[in-house]
Amino acid sequence: MPDPSQWGVVALTLRCALLAMLVMIPPGLAIAWLLARYRWFGKSLVETAVALPLVMPPVATGLLLLRLLGRRGPLGGELEAIGLPIVFTWRAVVVAMAVMALPLFVRSARSAFENVPPRLEQVARTLGARRLRVAWTITLPLARRGLVGGLLLAFARALGEFGATILVAGNIPGRTTTLATAIYQHVQLGEDGAASKLLLISVLLSFVALAASEWLVRSSKASPGRSAGPVA
Amino acid sequence: MAGALVEGEPGPKRGAGSVKLELDQIRLALPPFELSLSASIDARVAAICGPSGAGKTTLLEVVAGLRRPDSGRVTLDGETLDADGIHRRAETRQLGYVPQDGALFPHLDVRANLLYGAPRAGRSAPELDAVIAVLELGGFLDRAVHGLSGGEQRRVALGRALLSKPKLLLLDEPLVNLDGELRQRLRDHLLRIRDVLHVPMLIVTHEAGDVHLLAEVILRLESGRLAAMGSPAALLEPDPGAVRFRSVS
Numbered sequence: 001m002p003d004p005s006q007w008g009v010v011a012l013t014l015r016c017a018l019l020a021m022l023v024m025i026p027p028g029l030a031i032a033w034l035l036a037r038y039r040w041f042g043k044s045l046v047e048t049a050v051a052l053p054l055v056m057p058p059v060a061t062g063l064l065l066l067r068l069l070g071r072r073g074p075l076g077g078e079l080e081a082i083g084l085p086i087v088f089t090w091r092a093v094v095v096a097m098a099v100m101a102l103p104l105f106v107r108s109a110r111s112a113f114e115n116v117p118p119r120l121e122q123v124a125r126t127l128g129a130r131r132l133r134v135a136w137t138i139t140l141p142l143a144r145r146g147l148v149g150g151l152l153l154a155f156a157r158a159l160g161e162f163g164a165t166i167l168v169a170g171n172i173p174g175r176t177t178t179l180a181t182a183i184y185q186h187v188q189l190g191e192d193g194a195a196s197k198l199l200l201i202s203v204l205l206s207f208v209a210l211a212a213s214e215w216l217v218r219s220s221k222a223s224p225g226r227s228a229g230p231v232a
Numbered sequence: 233m234a235g236a237l238v239e240g241e242p243g244p245k246r247g248a249g250s251v252k253l254e255l256d257q258i259r260l261a262l263p264p265f266e267l268s269l270s271a272s273i274d275a276r277v278a279a280i281c282g283p284s285g286a287g288k289t290t291l292l293e294v295v296a297g298l299r300r301p302d303s304g305r306v307t308l309d310g311e312t313l314d315a316d317g318i319h320r321r322a323e324t325r326q327l328g329y330v331p332q333d334g335a336l337f338p339h340l341d342v343r344a345n346l347l348y349g350a351p352r353a354g355r356s357a358p359e360l361d362a363v364i365a366v367l368e369l370g371g372f373l374d375r376a377v378h379g380l381s382g383g384e385q386r387r388v389a390l391g392r393a394l395l396s397k398p399k400l401l402l403l404d405e406p407l408v409n410l411d412g413e414l415r416q417r418l419r420d421h422l423l424r425i426r427d428v429l430h431v432p433m434l435i436v437t438h439e440a441g442d443v444h445l446l447a448e449v450i451l452r453l454e455s456g457r458l459a460a461m462g463s464p465a466a467l468l469e470p471d472p473g474a475v476r477f478r479s480v481s
């Protein structure tokens with residue numbers, strides 16, 4: 001059984017991953033919606049920028065975040081001035097997880113929105129529904145399986161985040177140590193037993209999240225009028 | 233309002249259930265196609281006929297507010313819907329648009345579909361009963377829409393549009409892909425919408441025979457242009473086998 005400090009690592013990881021999802025959902029939905037439904041100047045650029053964390057080395061993304069959110073960074077200085085330091089705090093863990101998970105969520109959400117026939121939204125408008133009501137009563141319910149599936153996939157990605165986190169949040173026991181950084185540390189120190197326990201928990205959590213995501217993909221494809229599931 | 237739903241309600245100033253739709257030099261370029269026409273329609277039921285690609289559905293979408301014309305003016309009973317610098321959004325036009333496939337909301341049951349566009353005050357009012365009775369929807373109100381037959385889906389889509397209290401119903405090929413008996417039955421339902429509910433209709437069809445008993449005015453479109461406009465008697469010639477257009481010189 002893991003010891004209390006290891007359960008603390010699990011709890012911090014889950015808490016940060018959940019917060020990262022909350023932070024990521026509003027911009028993720030907005031970006032996915034704009035990419036799925038509209039043609040606009042600079043669309044390709046935004047598409048590429050959002051997908052960058054998928055292909056860039058995670059430590060490079062972490063370094064970018066460090067430059068941006070560090071005490072001397074354009075955003076970090078401002079945030080620290082209002083009492084919200086980011087780097088080397090749990091907030092940095094949340095930011096790193098959100099940034100690394102965003103591309104997966106946006107790709108899934110975009111696909112889910114694209115699978116909602118625009119004709120249904122048009123008809124809803126002719127029935128007097130304003131855009132917000134159309135989104136709330138037609139688009140989101142029809143896309144929900146794909147959206148939730150994408151969210152689970154992004155959550156699984158956030159749980160395993162290492163490269164960006166270690167750079168921007170460090171590995172401070174009890175404050176910024178996550179499952180991934182704890183496993184790395186145990187391996188470095190030759191603590192194979194402790195590493196194996198956390199490894200098992202990590203595998204279980206990721207397995208459950210991915211299995212749920214896969215189930216949503218399959219059920220959304222089997223249901224007529226439902227959106228497709230997440231796109232990895 | 234031109235299209236009162238309940239019998240006995242005060243009718244419009246003009247003939248019950250009629251509406252005046254004016255299309256003034258409407259132009260919409262969708263290369264290589266271009267819609268370009270003018271027409272003034274004052275009727276209970278008008279039909280837009282013509283071959284595939286003539287621009288029938290595009291014209292219906294312009295009236296519905298789903299497409300904005302490049303230029304020209306659209307007015308309904310004197311109210312401007314489109315003009316230079318003016319484009320009333322689809323959600324504010326009060327036009328009941330029924331696309332070819334019905335476009336029922338698949339996650340809602342029949343009742344929820346019907347009530348989607350109904351004003352809150354009208355949800356338990358006689359309008360609902362009237363529409364259910366006229367379209368014979370009572371037997372499947374609580375069913376999921378994907379379990380309905382093609383004819384039932386069309387009737388639900390019609391009912392949903394009617395319950396939004398439209399000034400004009402816009403129907404895109406309401407009878408297409410239905411077999412003979414279902415086709416006749418839905419034609420009867422359209423007649424009842426005209427004669428019992430008094431809701432004016434603009435119907436797109438590629439078969440003149442579908443609407444020769446229903447429409448008072450027929451617009452014949454060809455390649456985005458108005459090729460002919462007139463009464464069914466003037467434009468159609470009854471044939472023992474089928475109703476078809478008189479040859480246009």
